[in-house]
Amino acid sequence: MTLPGSLFVIGLPIALAGVLMLLRRWTALMAWSAAAAMSFLGVLVTTATLNVAYPIGPLNLYLGRPFYLLGRVLVIEPADRLPLAFIYFTAAGLFVIAWRLLPHSNFFPIGLVMVALLGAVLMVHQVVYAALLVEMAAILAVFPLHESGGRAHGGLRYIAYVTLALPGLMITQLLLELFAIFPADMGLLQTSTVLLGISFAILLGAVPFQSWLSTVATDGSPPVVTFLFTVHLGTVWFMLLAYLQSYAWLGRQPLFEPLFTALGLLMMIVGGALAASQRRMGRLVGYAILVDNGAMFVALGTRQTAGLALTLMMLLARPVALGLMTIGLDGLRQLGGGDDSATAMQGMAWSAPWRTVAFLVGGVAMAGFPLSLGFAARWGLYRLMARQDLFQALLALSGSAGVMMGLVGVIRTLLVPASTDAKPRAPLAEDPVVLVLIIVLIGATLALGLFPQGASRVALEMAESFTFFAP
Amino acid sequence: MNPVILWLNRLAAFASTPAVVGIFLSGAAIYLIAEWRIRFLAQIAQYFFIGILFARIFDTRLELALLKIMVGWLISGAFLISAMNRDESVRGQGLQMQWSSNVPFRILSLLTMTVVALLGAQRYVLPFIPADLALACYLLVVLALLFIGTEEEHPVLGGVGILNLLAALDLFYSAQDPGLLITGMLVIVNLLVGLAISYITVAEVAE
Numbered sequence: 001m002t003l004p005g006s007l008f009v010i011g012l013p014i015a016l017a018g019v020l021m022l023l024r025r026w027t028a029l030m031a032w033s034a035a036a037a038m039s040f041l042g043v044l045v046t047t048a049t050l051n052v053a054y055p056i057g058p059l060n061l062y063l064g065r066p067f068y069l070l071g072r073v074l075v076i077e078p079a080d081r082l083p084l085a086f087i088y089f090t091a092a093g094l095f096v097i098a099w100r101l102l103p104h105s106n107f108f109p110i111g112l113v114m115v116a117l118l119g120a121v122l123m124v125h126q127v128v129y130a131a132l133l134v135e136m137a138a139i140l141a142v143f144p145l146h147e148s149g150g151r152a153h154g155g156l157r158y159i160a161y162v163t164l165a166l167p168g169l170m171i172t173q174l175l176l177e178l179f180a181i182f183p184a185d186m187g188l189l190q191t192s193t194v195l196l197g198i199s200f201a202i203l204l205g206a207v208p209f210q211s212w213l214s215t216v217a218t219d220g221s222p223p224v225v226t227f228l229f230t231v232h233l234g235t236v237w238f239m240l241l242a243y244l245q246s247y248a249w250l251g252r253q254p255l256f257e258p259l260f261t262a263l264g265l266l267m268m269i270v271g272g273a274l275a276a277s278q279r280r281m282g283r284l285v286g287y288a289i290l291v292d293n294g295a296m297f298v299a300l301g302t303r304q305t306a307g308l309a310l311t312l313m314m315l316l317a318r319p320v321a322l323g324l325m326t327i328g329l330d331g332l333r334q335l336g337g338g339d340d341s342a343t344a345m346q347g348m349a350w351s352a353p354w355r356t357v358a359f360l361v362g363g364v365a366m367a368g369f370p371l372s373l374g375f376a377a378r379w380g381l382y383r384l385m386a387r388q389d390l391f392q393a394l395l396a397l398s399g400s401a402g403v404m405m406g407l408v409g410v411i412r413t414l415l416v417p418a419s420t421d422a423k424p425r426a427p428l429a430e431d432p433v434v435l436v437l438i439i440v441l442i443g444a445t446l447a448l449g450l451f452p453q454g455a456s457r458v459a460l461e462m463a464e465s466f467t468f469f470a471p
Numbered sequence: 472m473n474p475v476i477l478w479l480n481r482l483a484a485f486a487s488t489p490a491v492v493g494i495f496l497s498g499a500a501i502y503l504i505a506e507w508r509i510r511f512l513a514q515i516a517q518y519f520f521i522g523i524l525f526a527r528i529f530d531t532r533l534e535l536a537l538l539k540i541m542v543g544w545l546i547s548g549a550f551l552i553s554a555m556n557r558d559e560s561v562r563g564q565g566l567q568m569q570w571s572s573n574v575p576f577r578i579l580s581l582l583t584m585t586v587v588a589l590l591g592a593q594r595y596v597l598p599f600i601p602a603d604l605a606l607a608c609y610l611l612v613v614l615a616l617l618f619i620g621t622e623e624e625h626p627v628l629g630g631v632g633i634l635n636l637l638a639a640l641d642l643f644y645s646a647q648d649p650g651l652l653i654t655g656m657l658v659i660v661n662l663l664v665g666l667a668i669s670y671i672t673v674a675e676v677a678e
Contacts, residue, residue: 070652128644132656139663143670152675156626159667160619163633167640174647 005063031099042088107144131169154219168199214286260301267294272402279342317373321365328359371449518543546665611639630668
């Protein structure tokens with residue numbers, strides 16, 4: 001009997017999630033089995049041949065064989081392999097990080113279901129189903145995001161924004177079907193371009209739809225926020241690239257280049273300006289993501305394969321940088337009683353030095369400063385932009401500098417010596433496993449910063465599978 | 472045929488325009504009245520009217536329209552329980568008429584947005600959909616924007632807004648493509664939204 005690959009990679013995480021729901025008492029078991037399953041799927045989609053049968057008991061697994069559901073097709077294509085591997089490996093890493101940060105959490109089972117849904121987004125062809133799957137994954141994220149209580153506006157705002165993006169994506173599908181019947185009606189194409197553009201702008205938190213980024217980062221549990229900003233947003237980016245690939249006319253529109261560049265620069269400038277004056281750590285994470293997404297838009301706006309490779313390299317750099325920031329933010333917030341405002345964070349560096357270092361190194365990497373993979377990607381972007389317009393390159397650089405200024409401000413707050421009359425604060429009892437994770441991630445950040453060739457090769461290989469910029 | 476479905480079919484044949492008015496009035500009640508038990512009744516009524524419109528779309532499969540109503544009522548019940556759970560002070564009290572804060576401003580915004588919906592339905596005609604259904608879509612969208620944009624202590628009102636937006640999209644999309652898979656997925660999305668909003672309403676610790 002034949003088992004289609006798409007069904008296997010969707011079914012395995014969902015089945016495991018069902019089991020893990022019953023095992024929430026054992027956090028280590030949940031975290032490691034979820035991470036192992038994700039790593040296995042990552043290795044499988046990266047290394048296995050698509051049209052070869054792999055026997056699993058009585059079943060023969062064909063990775064590239066399509067799965068049909070009520071006439072709709074789900075299939076793993078060669079171009080989907082690296083994007084799928086990205087979401088699986090990132091999820092695996094985040095499950096390991098969450099092992100010590102989120103005891104007994106529903107993040108592990110729900111995260112697995114989210115990965116299954118987001119994997120399906122990459123394997124399904126019609127916009128409408130992909131949009132609904134992204135919406136479902138976003139709604140599910142709310143459960144672990146606000147598991148620890150506290151203010152929950154972030155989750156509500158996130159669902160609201162993703163739902164606002166849904167009509168544009170669904171109606172685009174209808175318009176494209178109509179265009180197939182009436183190919184002379186160019187108005188249909190123009191309307192679908194506008195709708196698709198607005199929907200992706202909302203999903204990726206582009207200006208003026210950026211408010212959900214900072215609210216989610218402020219209110220949400222840090223590891224889940226990182227999951228959203230890497231796995232979920234990463235899938236949305238790959239979805240955008242898949243549409244540019246499927247509907248090549250989108251990329252050929254004369255407005256494509258100025259629109260993407262202007263939008264990206266606006267995001268970088270606004271994000272940088274907001275980050276520079278920000279002293280709240282959660283919000284700073286949100287604005288750093290806004291700047292990073294802006295840089296990715298700018299890179300895509302260059303309309304070159306090199307620009308596309310830089311976009312993907314920034315996406316690859318994000319999990320390590322954000323993972324470090326997450327660990328730092330989680331510990332510091334814990335010390336501040338859930339509050340990460342400047343008042344609560346004063347002098348925290350003396351009580352939690354390792355978490356402060358983690359936040360600092362992760363923040364520097366997110367801002368795109370050396371030594372990090374983010375720096376290599378941003379430097380490549382500035383060089384590419386400077387060849388066409390030096391002023392635009394300087395504007396982009398100012399966005400990154402804004403994040404760095406915000407980070408310096410936060411670190412100054414963390415380093416303020418406690419006043420003599422203040423009640424002495426007990427230092428954070430550091431978990432040795434978390435300490436090891438911090439050291440490993442700092443090592444990975446520095447190694448990727450010093451030797452970015454491996455990551456850039458992967459990014460280039462991914463970029464070459466998208467041919468919409470080819471002459 | 473099931474008598475409930477038969478009755479729904481008869482109702483849909485002549486009550487579409489009153490159903491659109493009903494959607495607006497029930498939405499206005501949710502917006503202007505703060506008492507959750509009254510909001511619950513208004514939401515129940517709103518889903519009934521939305522169901523009548525769905526009965527026109529799914530005229531050969533009326534059980535789907537019935538499903539939409541049942542799902543809506545289920546979510547309304549979950550919202551009521553969550554809201555009551557959060558406001559422990561109202562337990563055991565009788566039903567009291569309590570207006571929302573800033574009622575004059577809310578009335579003004581509601582009127583303005585209603586005019587926007589009416590003009591939108593006239594000027595930007597939605598393709599391949601009857602005029603009354605199009606007006607219902609516009610009204611649901613403006614109600615959704617009002618609910619989402621209103622800063623209330625409870626996340627539930629925002630949740631009702633998200634559901635109204637989904638209902639508008641569902642009406643419009645189902646009129647074009649009444650496929651079983653899309654209908655099923657939208658039902659799941661509605662249920663998940665209901666569950667998530669109820670969860671955060673209960674989990675959130677008011678600051």
